[in-house]
Amino acid sequence: MSAILFAGMIVVTLLGPVRAEEPPAPDGTVPIPASEVPDPPSAPASITPSRSDPFIMLRGSVWRTKAGIVFLKTPIGLLTLSSKTTLKDLKASQEVLFWVHDRHFVVEIRRRTDGSLVHRFLSGPMTPGTDNPRTLRWWGPDGDQIVQVGTQESHLTSHREGDSLTVEVDETNTISGVHDLQFDLQVSQAPPVGADVQLLLSGTVSKLKSNFVFVRTPVGLVMLNSKIGIPQVKVGQSLTLQIDRERVTVTLPPVVTTTSRRSTSRVQ
Incomplete structure (x- = not known):
């Protein structure tokens, strides 16, 4: 006969920033000095996240660029944008706002001086808009929005x-x-106190290397530094990371352990 024992859910909450000594970066990663993380810009106002998973809201500034790739400093680490057709005119005087919601993501590039729009990208599943055949629908930080096809119909x-x-x-x-x-x-x-960051991301641990945990998520492979408060994990284990401003919470699902009990009989 077997009995099922349930260990409680493991939740690790970290308040306040962590600034541990940076380990050597794994292959294909770019270390970012913690001291260079920018203070959160003053505008636009914060967006209250939905309960969707995944959800990400970040602000960043241009740290480094090379052909087709832009490296952005954010309060929680490095955000990299890559494209073969755009992102060729980003400047250090601009800020980048980034959202992920389910299968959608939005990138806004604005001038720091006056907040004026430079570029706005919407990404997600192509969805018809209204009864007008020349419209499409995308998710945006303020909710679903109708987009006019304009002169780009031939490209669609x-x-x-x-x-x-x-x-x-x-x-x-x-x-x-x-x-x-x-x-x-x-x-x-971990983000500094007052940082305008929201993140809810669940996935499965796919690789462990040095102090880094690689998690396979709906938005791709995300690299986490274990020093933000991640408990000991194993490859194949599920994990949920939630960041609400400076508050970091890592949740592991309940562990199910099976034990066997053997009955013994006395021989007379």
Whole structure:
């Protein structure tokens, strides 16, 4: 006969920033000095996240660029944007706002001086808009929005409803270009007090290397520094990371342990 023993859910909560000594970065990663993380910009106002998983809201500034790749400093680590067709004119005087919601993500690039829009990219499954056939629907930080196709209809003919698609829109929500755009996130530190950060991300541990935990999530492979408060984990284990400003919470699911009981009989 077997009995099932349930260990309680493991929750690790970390308050306040952690600034541990940086270990050598794993292959393919770029270390970012903690001292260079920018203070959160003053505008625009914070967006209250939904309960969707995944959800990410970050602000960043340009740290380094090379052909087709932009490295952004954020309060929790490095955010990398890559594209073969755009991101060629980003400057240090601009700030980047980044959201992920389910299968959608939004990238806004604005001037720091006056908050004016430079670029706005919407990415997600291609979805028809209203009864007007020249409209599409995308998620945005303020909710679903209707986007006008404009002069880009010929660039959309090879895409079908449900296909993943990234477009650039202007301030009138009219498509001005169709692009490829990818992102990569490294969570290497807890955010400083007052940082405007929201993150809810669940996945499965796929690799352990040095002080880093690689987690396979719906948005791809995310690298976590274990020094942000991650308990000891194993490959294949589920993990949920939640960040609410400077508060970091790591949750592991209940562990199920099976034990066997053998009955013995006395021989007479």
